[in-house]
Amino acid sequence: MLEMTARFRVVRGKKMPTCRLCSGTYPREFFIHGNGPNTQVCVRCAVEQGYVSKDEATNLYDDTLKSARLSTVTRRYRPFLYLTMLWGIYITTIRSINPWGWYMLLMLTLLTLISIVVFFTSAAKYSSTLSRLTPDYDRPKGH
Numbered sequence: 540m541l542e543m544t545a546r547f548r549v550v551r552g553k554k555m556p557t558c559r560l561c562s563g564t565y566p567r568e569f570f571i572h573g574n575g576p577n578t579q580v581c582v583r584c585a586v587e588q589g590y591v592s593k594d595e596a597t598n599l600y601d602d603t604l605k606s607a608r609l610s611t612v613t614r615r616y617r618p619f620l621y622l623t624m625l626w627g628i629y630i631t632t633i634r635s636i637n638p639w640g641w642y643m644l645l646m647l648t649l650l651t652l653i654s655i656v657v658f659f660t661s662a663a664k665y666s667s668t669l670s671r672l673t674p675d676y677d678r679p680k681g682h
């Protein structure tokens with residue numbers, strides 16, 4: 540007898556549920572668990588409506604955690620913002636000034652290479668800092 544080869548393929552994240560209060564579509568882990576009024580309610584609406592307390596909604600970030608995460612991300616990508624600005628200044632004005640154009644080209648090339656190296660060498664520290672700033676969250680059973 541032949542075995543059935545066609546199988547159901549469940550791809551996580553393909554079908555995302557819709558919150559019945561705000562009509563927002565989120566992944567399953569951003570919904571609260573329960574029946575009745577708790578059915579199909581996202582975490583943000585559940586806290587606003589008082590279905591769960593703020594402590595129970597562990598994957599909802601509070602303000603200090605939010606700003607800490609934002610500053611971590613900003614610190615990682617800030618050099619590229621400055622480099623873009625400096626390259627823009629160089630291309631528009633300083634390039635035509637004879638000795639200083641060459642000095643700035645040399646400086647910008649060095650800075651760009653250094654920031655690329657620093658970007659890749661600090662990747663592990665960045666991801667560890669960001670995971671330290673991410674609260675532990677267990678996906679509830681059935682979600």
Ligand SMILES: [Zn+2]
Nearest residue numbers: 558561581584
């Ligand atoms: Zn909602």
